[in-house]
Amino acid sequence: xxxxxxxxxxxxxxxxxxxxxxxxxxxxxxxxxxxxxxxxxxxxxxxxxxxxxxxxxxxxxxxxxxxxxxxxxxxxxxxxxxxxxxxxxxxxxxxxxxxxxxxxxxxxxxxxxxx
Amino acid sequence: xxxxxxxxxxxxxxxxxxxxxxxxxxxxxxxxxxxxxxxxxxxxxxxxxxxxxxxxxxxxxxxxxxxxxxxxxxxxxxxxxxxxxxxxxxxxxxxxxxxxxxxxxxxxxxxxxxx
Amino acid sequence: xxxxxxxxxxxxxxxxxxxxxxxxxxxxxxxxxxxxxxxxxxxxxxxxxxxxxxxxxxxxxxxxxxxxxxxxxxxxxxxxxxxxxxxxxxxxxxxxxxxxxxxxxxxxxxxxxxx
Amino acid sequence: xxxxxxxxxxxxxxxxxxxxxxxxxxxxxxxxxxxxxxxxxxxxxxxxxxxxxxxxxxxxxxxxxxxxxxxxxxxxxxxxxxxxxxxxxxxxxxxxxxxxxxxxxxxxxxxxxxx
Numbered sequence: 001x002x003x004x005x006x007x008x009x010x011x012x013x014x015x016x017x018x019x020x021x022x023x024x025x026x027x028x029x030x031x032x033x034x035x036x037x038x039x040x041x042x043x044x045x046x047x048x049x050x051x052x053x054x055x056x057x058x059x060x061x062x063x064x065x066x067x068x069x070x071x072x073x074x075x076x077x078x079x080x081x082x083x084x085x086x087x088x089x090x091x092x093x094x095x096x097x098x099x100x101x102x103x104x105x106x107x108x109x110x111x112x113x114x115x
Numbered sequence: 116x117x118x119x120x121x122x123x124x125x126x127x128x129x130x131x132x133x134x135x136x137x138x139x140x141x142x143x144x145x146x147x148x149x150x151x152x153x154x155x156x157x158x159x160x161x162x163x164x165x166x167x168x169x170x171x172x173x174x175x176x177x178x179x180x181x182x183x184x185x186x187x188x189x190x191x192x193x194x195x196x197x198x199x200x201x202x203x204x205x206x207x208x209x210x211x212x213x214x215x216x217x218x219x220x221x222x223x224x225x226x227x228x229x230x
Numbered sequence: 231x232x233x234x235x236x237x238x239x240x241x242x243x244x245x246x247x248x249x250x251x252x253x254x255x256x257x258x259x260x261x262x263x264x265x266x267x268x269x270x271x272x273x274x275x276x277x278x279x280x281x282x283x284x285x286x287x288x289x290x291x292x293x294x295x296x297x298x299x300x301x302x303x304x305x306x307x308x309x310x311x312x313x314x315x316x317x318x319x320x321x322x323x324x325x326x327x328x329x330x331x332x333x334x335x336x337x338x339x340x341x342x343x344x345x
Numbered sequence: 346x347x348x349x350x351x352x353x354x355x356x357x358x359x360x361x362x363x364x365x366x367x368x369x370x371x372x373x374x375x376x377x378x379x380x381x382x383x384x385x386x387x388x389x390x391x392x393x394x395x396x397x398x399x400x401x402x403x404x405x406x407x408x409x410x411x412x413x414x415x416x417x418x419x420x421x422x423x424x425x426x427x428x429x430x431x432x433x434x435x436x437x438x439x440x441x442x443x444x445x446x447x448x449x450x451x452x453x454x455x456x457x458x459x460x
Binding site: 004011017020031034043052069070077083089090096105 | 195
């Protein structure tokens, strides 16, 4: 099994064992995903950018947990809507290549801020 | 290369070609991730839960794009902090197994809402 | 003092007494605001829309606290950027009146979802 | 009418004229609020903290619009749940005074980061 299939299987098993599928509408999963994303932001909100790159072991462990939570809900949401994540990423990266031509936007915060 | 390594490599190539690494502090990436998560939420916010499971092709394509954006920033953030996503997910799922014993929380919105 | 001035004065006093002004860049305040908004979402994420309108006293008290947190950061952010909130709301409501003519969008989820 | 009552009346009039009340469950309003908060974050995400305090007129106008959007949904949500915002803020600020004694947390990012 590939990595994404592995995560999907593990999350499905977990939710099925608890009969939690009924709470997992795409609407609710999108909400839950955004809440977990905010828990990531919370770790960084009062740090400088420099500090955010030099986390304590404790903070790093919290970050890893929150990254996992976001990944779990993202896989679950994609599963519910039959979206293949690696395919969606490949397609989006191709769009980004065309939207942001490297030779025109190089190093520019201005262009970047419109990203 | 595994799926996650593939995404990581593709995102690194994209950012390097544009000299955008300097904008990608963990703090900024966490913010960008939460903004993309909100763009997912925006698609679902006025739909009922039922409607959210029966999207039009057009809405589904938007969802796939936003899922890709979240995945890209999540992989980039994890890369910057040297977090291995599949490992982090496996560790978190094990914690969840212990925190939410299947026989005690089955089907319960109450227990679930404390999730 | 008007209500907004009252809140602004109380938040300024609180932050000054703790020398926390240095953490309150607009960037950081926007992050903090979004984190508090997510804490509101968290309360509602597994509830149905109906349940969300019939909260327990306990849940309602949590909601009131989170609404207060969002309001505090919003006032603080506006203060830092010299934005007058009542004026900004009045101007935005006027734009909305023109953007969503009542006779064209009445009761429509479709139009609304583009809101 | 006080400032908050003024905003509440204006938003109610706007929603009633469009028959949009039916979309405004507390769950949906909390989602919409978090989406608007993310639109604020989006303006700041690639700026340094310094840059975020020195916005162009154009960026500042966008910020004012987004602040208004957050305020509108916050007032609407509070109205739906019969929460009085000025009272909720006063009560929360009192809790904060006790939770963060000025003489113990002064100037500390560490204490603050637990805020």
